[in-house]
Amino acid sequence: MIVLGIETSCDETAVAVLENEKILSSVVSSQIDVHKKFGGVVPEIAARHHLSNLPVVFKNALSQAKISLNDIDLISVTYGPGLIGALLVGISFAKGLSLKLNKPLIGINHIVGHVYANYLTYPNLKPPFIVLMVSGGHTEILHIQNEKIEVLGKTLDDAAGEAFDKVARILGLGYPGGPEIEKIAQYGNDKAFNFPKPLYDSKDYNFSFSGLKTAVLYTIKKLDKIPKEDVAASFQRAVTDILLHKTFKAAKDKKINTVVLAGGVAANKYLRTKALEISKKEGIILLIPPIEFCTDNAAMIAIAGYKLFDGTSDLNIDAMPNLNL
Numbered sequence: 001m002i003v004l005g006i007e008t009s010c011d012e013t014a015v016a017v018l019e020n021e022k023i024l025s026s027v028v029s030s031q032i033d034v035h036k037k038f039g040g041v042v043p044e045i046a047a048r049h050h051l052s053n054l055p056v057v058f059k060n061a062l063s064q065a066k067i068s069l070n071d072i073d074l075i076s077v078t079y080g081p082g083l084i085g086a087l088l089v090g091i092s093f094a095k096g097l098s099l100k101l102n103k104p105l106i107g108i109n110h111i112v113g114h115v116y117a118n119y120l121t122y123p124n125l126k127p128p129f130i131v132l133m134v135s136g137g138h139t140e141i142l143h144i145q146n147e148k149i150e151v152l153g154k155t156l157d158d159a160a161g162e163a164f165d166k167v168a169r170i171l172g173l174g175y176p177g178g179p180e181i182e183k184i185a186q187y188g189n190d191k192a193f194n195f196p197k198p199l200y201d202s203k204d205y206n207f208s209f210s211g212l213k214t215a216v217l218y219t220i221k222k223l224d225k226i227p228k229e230d231v232a233a234s235f236q237r238a239v240t241d242i243l244l245h246k247t248f249k250a251a252k253d254k255k256i257n258t259v260v261l262a263g264g265v266a267a268n269k270y271l272r273t274k275a276l277e278i279s280k281k282e283g284i285i286l287l288i289p290p291i292e293f294c295t296d297n298a299a300m301i302a303i304a305g306y307k308l309f310d311g312t313s314d315l316n317i318d319a320m321p322n323l324n325l
Contacts, residue, residue, distance in 0.1 A: 079323070248282055260286075
């Protein structure tokens with residue numbers, strides 16, 4: 001089966017082609033440089049760029065995959081969560097293709113796509129497993145059982161990626177904040193500041209990052225000279241400690257031997273390294289997708305479509321910016 005994946009939930013325009021579980025092409029056009037000067041994604045500008053970029057990215061994906069339009073068997077598109085204007089561009093394009101080619105259409109939850117991205121690297125992955133889903137908009141611990149996804153815990157305020165962006169702004173760093181903090185943190189002392197770790201010792205699996213962000217702000221206000229590298233490294237350590245403590249706690253509590261990372265923040269090398277250290281210490285299998293499958297891409301939407309397609313087409317898909325699992 002040839003599956004076309006389309007992803008336009010935020011500021012990446014992405015199209016991928018899969019033959020069953022094999023990637024034939026995966027093309028991503030990023031808008032980071034467009035939004036940098038605004039310090040974040042501007043929804044209207046993102047939608048406009050998707051409109052102009054999507055036909056080009058689509059053509060490149062087909063060309064790289066060496067297929068024609070008529071070879072497509074299934075169209076898989078992100079329908080939420082995300083920016084409504086951005087989502088509508090991808091959905092409208094996918095619906096048009098579905099009608100033109102008379103090929104089935106399936107809508108995919110963006111978060112589910114991030115989970116299923118792991119199947120691109122680990123095709124033999126079998127439930128049950130625990131997922132740390134951590135991105136700019138979402139931070140959740142998920143329990144995967146067959147095709148059922150149970151949310152064990154989630155952030156009660158800021159997502160981890162959102163906290164990275166906000167602290168980056170406090171430090172006067174560029175956008176996107178996560179990579180900027182990671183970049184300077186490697187030159188800092190991660191024990192220079194002992195920032196609080198909200199909910200670290202709570203019995204549940206929920207997160208809270210707004211207090212940590214505020215603690216960073218108050219700490220900086222008290223300093224004459226801001227050691228940005230040390231602040232970034234200490235903040236990164238605090239977030240990582242919280243995320244991994246809760247994730248591996250969930251795995252042990254549920255007696256599950258496999259932990260999987262997913263989402264854009266899972267591209268953070270410090271997080272990946274610390275997760276590997278803990279997994280070895282605890283004797284738990286850790287699966288981490290390559291960085292290109294952590295950040296937004298359409299291959300994850302295609303693989304999710306391939307695995308979840310039940311034979312029925314849905315042309316009534318609508319954009320759901322606040323979609324939950």
